[in-house]
Amino acid sequence: MGHCLRHGIVPDYVLTVDPDPHRIIRWFGDSRLNERPEDDYFHRQDIDPELRENELKRNEETIALVNRYGPQIKLIISTSVTPEITERALQAGMELYWWTPLYDDFALGASASRRLCQELKVPCMTTGGNVGSSCWAFAQAVLRSDPVLMVGMDFSYPPGTDVYHTQYYDVLKELYPEDPARGLISVYNPHLGQEWRTDPAYYWYAECFRKMLPAAGGKSINCTEGGILFGEGIAWKPFRQALRELN
Numbered sequence: 001m002g003h004c005l006r007h008g009i010v011p012d013y014v015l016t017v018d019p020d021p022h023r024i025i026r027w028f029g030d031s032r033l034n035e036r037p038e039d040d041y042f043h044r045q046d047i048d049p050e051l052r053e054n055e056l057k058r059n060e061e062t063i064a065l066v067n068r069y070g071p072q073i074k075l076i077i078s079t080s081v082t083p084e085i086t087e088r089a090l091q092a093g094m095e096l097y098w099w100t101p102l103y104d105d106f107a108l109g110a111s112a113s114r115r116l117c118q119e120l121k122v123p124c125m126t127t128g129g130n131v132g133s134s135c136w137a138f139a140q141a142v143l144r145s146d147p148v149l150m151v152g153m154d155f156s157y158p159p160g161t162d163v164y165h166t167q168y169y170d171v172l173k174e175l176y177p178e179d180p181a182r183g184l185i186s187v188y189n190p191h192l193g194q195e196w197r198t199d200p201a202y203y204w205y206a207e208c209f210r211k212m213l214p215a216a217g218g219k220s221i222n223c224t225e226g227g228i229l230f231g232e233g234i235a236w237k238p239f240r241q242a243l244r245e246l247n
Helices: 002-006 025-027 053-071 084-092 114-119 131-141 169-175 200-215 239-246
Strands: 013-016 074-078 095-101 148-150 187-191 194-200 221-224 234-236
Touching: 002 053, 002 074, 013 131, 013 169, 025 187, 074 084, 084 095, 095 114, 131 148, 131 200, 148 239, 187 200, 194 200
Parallel strands: 013 074, 074 095, 148 221, 221 234
Antiparallel strands: 187 194
């Protein structure tokens, strides 16, 4: 969100689902950043490269931008997030729309998802295990978008990425203390003729996404221009080309 706002793009909708108590608030601008546990998460990765440099200054910029544009943004907020996200969104003047992740099969008699839906009085939606797939599900099921263009849905890392710069490095280091890179998986992308590196979590996300595809009502176009999310039911186009064709 901060990356978009810094470049003059104000999203109509922002969706959040991750329950992490310290990291997710960073996307909204964190007024308590100096109080957080030491964490190299944003320094190791290129999720938002500008957060790697002058961390405190960037955080202050994000706070100001989200406060400025918050009233123009509808936050699709999961009941799984920390209360701090709710407080920050309300402070920024965002309009909140609640949903609950599907944790299990809704048809089961003892379904946790069914119980939460009834108790919280908010709709349930499948997540695919991550926020990107949740956004896709929201675009398909609620906005009824057709097609849905995806950007940043790579579920992997560019060729040559060191294991330290991967999202789940901490987990891989715990599993393979002597050689965390052992946990990485190579996937050949036929559209690019390249081997992309992924980890078990991202690999699973891609598999879940493909299983969700048959329920989609509209076309899905991956405009990420990289990664491992491709296959039957997923068109593959450069972002500029897809935009030109839509227009």
